[in-house]
Amino acid sequence: MFCLDKPSHKHFDQQRNYEEAFLDDVAEQIAYKPLRPAVVRELKDHIENRTEEYLSEGMTVEDAVKKAVDAMGDGVAIGTGINAVRHVQSNRLLILLTALLLFTGLAAESWTAMIPELSLRGIRFYLTGTILLVFAVLKGYPLLIRYQKRLLILAAAVFSAEAVLLQMIHFDLIPDIVWNTAYIIPWHMIDYYTLLLSGPVFVIFLYRIRKQENQAMTAAFLLTAGAVLIHYFTYKSFTLAEIVIFLFSMIGSITYMVCRGIFAGNKRKLLLRTAVGSVVLLLVYGMLPGQSRYFQAFVNPEANARDTSDDSYNGVLIRNLLSKSPAAGSLSLTPEELMDYGTGEWYFTYGDAKEAAAEGKKPFSEHHWITFPYDKSEVTLWNILPQHYANNYLLAVSILQFGWLAGMLLLAVIAVFYVILFSCILRIRGALAGAVSFHCGLCLLFQSVLYILGNFGFQYGSFPNLPMVSEGRFSILVNMLLLGFILSACRYDRVIDAPAADRKTAFF
Template sequence: MNKKISDSAVSHFLEEVTEQISYKPLRPSIHQELESHINDRIEDYESQGLSHDDAEHKALRGMGDPIAIGTELNEAHKIQKSPRLAFITALLLLVGFVLSCFFQWTPEQMSNGFLYYIPGGILLVFTALKGYPFLIRHRKILASLICLLYLAQIVIFFLTEVSGRRIGIVSTSYFATLLLVPVITVLLYCSRHNRKKFLAAALGCAGVWMLLMYTFGPYHFSDTSGAIFLLSILGTVCFMIHRGIFSGKKKFLYTGTLAFLVLLGSPLFLTPSGRVKTVAFLSPQSAIRTTWDDTYNGILIQKLLSRTPLTSGLELSAEEMMDYGTGAWYFASRDPWQIGINTTWIYTDKQEQEFQDMVKTIRNQGGRPRYIHYQADDVTLWDILPQHYHNNYLIAVCIFLFGWLPGLVLIGAIGLFYWILFSYIRRIHGNLASSLAFSCGQCLLWQGVFYLLGNFGYQYALFPNLPLISEGQLSILLNMLLLGLVFSAYRYDHVIEEPVNYRPITSG
């Protein structure tokens, strides 16, 4: 058994080494390992006949320069910074905050959604600084809490079905579903060496998913968050297979993973609701019925984009804007009963009654027109855009206002963010850290992909958020949490769960 070293020379040596380690929580383990190593050397020299003092002196001399040792260890195990990712993140957050403040005058933004950027930014910084170590220490508790959040959402769905009215916050479904991606990633990683646990985890998650998709799913789960969830899990598992985290022949692992997730994704296409959403996504024009449809919004956006110049904003005459606002440009030759009706002439009770009679006649003919509260002399671009343009169509709005080139610059900045994000994720060496970061990155990526498709007229189910830019209230907190975990996993990659592989530096 090694003797406890308390000599001032050895203590001074260890203190010199550990003072070079910038990540202080790592110092005790390095101190302990070096102390044990020195102790072993002293015992070896004593067994060769040297006195304790001579053995200690020779052991320390053989170890080398303590400052050089500490510097090398710090280089191998130091906290990593990500300045490029931090810069592009701050830039896009600023863009999102400015846009949210700019659209504050819209009626839909009266809830002060831009204020969510403040706690979102705080959450991002806190998660980046403390997230990964906290997750490692408390992963079981955190996984349980997120699963409870998901179960609570299921209860809310059940109560909604029973009561016939919506209960709770709509975005909690989106929030809970995407948070399951990193939870399942950690669960799969921790059970990868135990096939029974792994199969139990995989089949358990699959069973719950399929049950919900074929019961509550047609109304609540089979939306964009479900597609993002499946695509993120698929990408993450393939990444883990590629890195050799799962043992076995990669060809069979890839095939099995793809088949399993196709099975899980089948409700997105096989349920009646899923088929409708898929058709609307792939062929929006075939699914248009009224001006209230998201598919109509998509076709309208495509039409306006086709008329926007390369270097300047969209210019429309008042008559053209009225045609777009009422839907006459599309429905005049298809279904005139869907064209919006003017409400600016209503001032008296008699006029109100006449209006209601007209609406009743139109509805009897199958029409569901919009009520138009503007005229040709005061119509603006904001009047003719889809209702939630301030959140759902920010890229398209940028193109309408400034032209295609500035819009492409914004798209390029978003693409640059994702490129930098995954370049940092690719540098993470730790298996758990890289898997967790990749799963979070996938959630962020697929949100951006679906958002971009929606801005060019191909909307799948409900609009997702554009991470960092479109506010989305609770969703901005979710995305800050996901991005913060990527920052944190990269930051602590060399100091968490990595062994201290000490190699002595001999003095020249």
């Protein structure tokens, strides 16, 4: 270790034991165990340098090592000081709120399940999601840092495959029998996973080229536009909500990276370019085929309700029922009212347009009429709610069952969750950790916003999920992963530095 004159084994063991005892005292105080070897190596280097100085002054090896170690100070105090600066962090209130929302979702899943098998399915997904969340919190951010290059390559491969898939669909190279196997292969859910989980990978790529101002800004908007166009033309209306979530999350993430000074260049000019690029992105998306119709159905569902099975009618129905709900307690309807809601006769007239206009209703052709199969005395609230109410209308159903106060309490809990979540994200010191966490947070937030709007009758495209509360098949796993990245980045913010590779200006 040092330039020594062959000390005796006894003296060598003594000096080594003295040094090791000091290093053990330091290491044992550090909560994040993977950090301990790096700290020990650094302290050993300091001890070695000081020992060589003392040896040059004529000290014996034993005295030189002892004095070098003593000069470092008390091992427990040093370890405690390092742990105070570089330690694993936790936010107990955020974890408590997450657990509360998960429990609420699991309880709602069991409460609204028609058959025991559905309840067991919900329990299975929630338990799996909880396990995935714990793993992501403990290992998510370190693995993201370690394998970021491989994730970039994987994302490039996935999007290339999707582009090929788009062309195969366009030229009818995929048989309809394959494409129509949605119950066997949930294509739209695969898209959901790909789109939402690609965002953090895009942010990592932009971070790696952050010092190349023009390339970074151009890549930011081209990647976003490319992902939106590929997913839109591949899956059409199946994933409109997910596209909007991704689009606004990427715009928000780019703005965050500019405001925080992550991108090189003049911040004011970069903000201007971000604003222009965002407007262009939104205009391009707004001009895609069918967007005016989808937007009209979102803001004015009454103008688009055609029969009792479409989403616009579901929005009108939910709004009407909510308007009759009391502040506390369950909505009370007469058997006749329940029958009218069940058949759709409260809103539609089963005749021609003139008859409907005379009654102030909408025309409803008989071949669309789904006969309500219950006697008036047997109809309940559950029979008149929209299809998939158990996942898509949990907030609305809670208001209908328990009153507006219960619904507002649930909304308040969700609002507090996001306030604490983003306060945690905005305190993250690491630039990469902050950017990835901010994007994941926006993905969760915009899902919640669209879900809540849909519960008040304003649905855009297909229903998203309410993170932690509405499981929606496998999508809870995606949301648990997104939340896990945030909690993991907060947890290791003071411990893990940006990797040495990030000092390079580009990946390719």
